[in-house]
Every structure is written in C-alpha cells, then in structure tokens.
Amino acid sequence: MKITKQTAKSKKFYRAIAERDLYPMLQEMGNSQKSIDAFQKKRLIQSFFVMVIFFFFGLILSKWLYFGMLVGAFLFYKRQHHIVRSKYTTWRFQRHLQFSKFTRLLIPYLKQSKGQVSLYSIFSKIMQRLDDEQDRNSLYRLMSEMSSKPNDIQPFIDYANRSSGTDMSVLFMSTIFDFQQSTFDTSVIDELGKISSEELINGIDEIITFKLKRFIFFPTKIVMSSFVIVVGFAIAVLIANLSTIDL
Secondary structure (H helix, E strand, O other): OHHHHHHHHHHHHHHHHOOOOHHHHHHHOOOOHHHHHHHHHHHHHHHHHHHHHHHHHHHHOOHHHHHHHHHHHHHHHHHHHHHHHHHHHHHHHHHHHHHHHHHHHHHHHHHHHOOOOOHHHHHHHHHOOOOOHHHHHHHHHHHHHHHHOOOOOHHHHHHHHHHOOOHHHHHHHHHHHHHHHOOOOOOHHHHHHHHHHHHHHHHHHHHHHHHHHHHHOHHHHHHHHHHHHHHHHHHHHHHHHHHHOOO
C-alpha cells in the first residue's frame, strides 16, 4: 500500500514539473501516460548525473564548476523537451502528408463511382493502398464506427483529428459525411478537390517553413560551438596559471 502511494506521488511529481505541452504531445504520438512518466523519470536521473559530473570535475579542476551544476542540469533537462518538440513537429508533418495522400486516393474513386458505390466500399479499397499501418488502423476504425453510427458525423471528425488535426482536414471529412448523407451528390466532389488542393499546399508551405528554420541558426550554432571550445581552453589556461601562483 505504501509503495502504491509513493508511486502515485512520484507520478504526480513527474507531471507537475513537466512542460505544459510535453504530455499532450507524447500522448498524441501514441505514448501511454506510463511510458511518459518513465521518460520524465529518465530525464531527472540523467540531469542528476550531469550535476554529479560537474561536481566531480569541480573537485578536480576548480570549485567554480560547482556553479555549473544547476545550470548544466537545467540545460540538459530542457534539451530533452526540445528534442520531443522537434520529433512532434516532424510527426505532425508526416501525418499531414499521409492525410493528403488519403484525399488524393479518395477523390478519383468518388469520381469513378459516380455515387453508385458506397463510401464504405471505397474506404475498403483505399485501405489496401495505404502504406502506413497506423493509417490503415485509423481508417478501419472509421469504417467500424460508420457501421455502428451511420448518421453520426463525429467518427469522421475524429478521423480527421487523428490523421492531420487541421481545420482543413476536419472540413474535408465533414464534406465527405455530407456527401454520404446527400444520396451521393456528385457535385460535392469538386468541392472536395478544392479542399484537398488547399490542404496539400498548406502542408508544403509548412514543410518549407520547418526546413528553413533548421538552417536559420546554423551559422550561430557553429560560432557558439567554437566559442565554447575557446572559453574552455581559456579557463583551463587560467586554472593552470593560478595553480602556479604562490599567494
């Protein structure tokens, strides 16, 4: 019983000190709260080891390194969050592109069927052409919910949020639902094509912006890396000279 209470308190502590967006990001990428708690625990342990390393070098080289214990541990801790955000951004782009692929596969099927084939059958054909297993499972879930809730738009909205999460994707799937409910009015297909094109263009723009951001601070990173080496060398020389001075 005591172990259970201690574990619960530890989990609350991990979540309390986590960044506000850490748990939502990792959960959206398919991680359980248990695995995220384990990740938080690992972050803290690794940050503690950084403090120990600074303390060890402080004993050997200079006591000034003691001041770097907290700073080094904090920077390492925040670095892990930055890595998660980068992975999340990449993951969102991949989801966005996969949804664009889904729309590009769907529209030709709708035009070819001319409203004579059920949406369920079209989804079944598309599912076989999707490369990502997560996308296939998500589409299969939509098909199951379509069968159990034939007049409910929520399964379509949920699929849009799982696949892309943009307003455009929600609009696209809402239009698909209207298409299904309006006795397969083929005039809706043209509107779907416009939405799909805008979704694809937005995805390309976001990818370009993301890749450009990776190169904006590239020269600064090179300069800072060189600066760290120079400062480290200067500190080492200073410590060596101070050790030879007889005060």
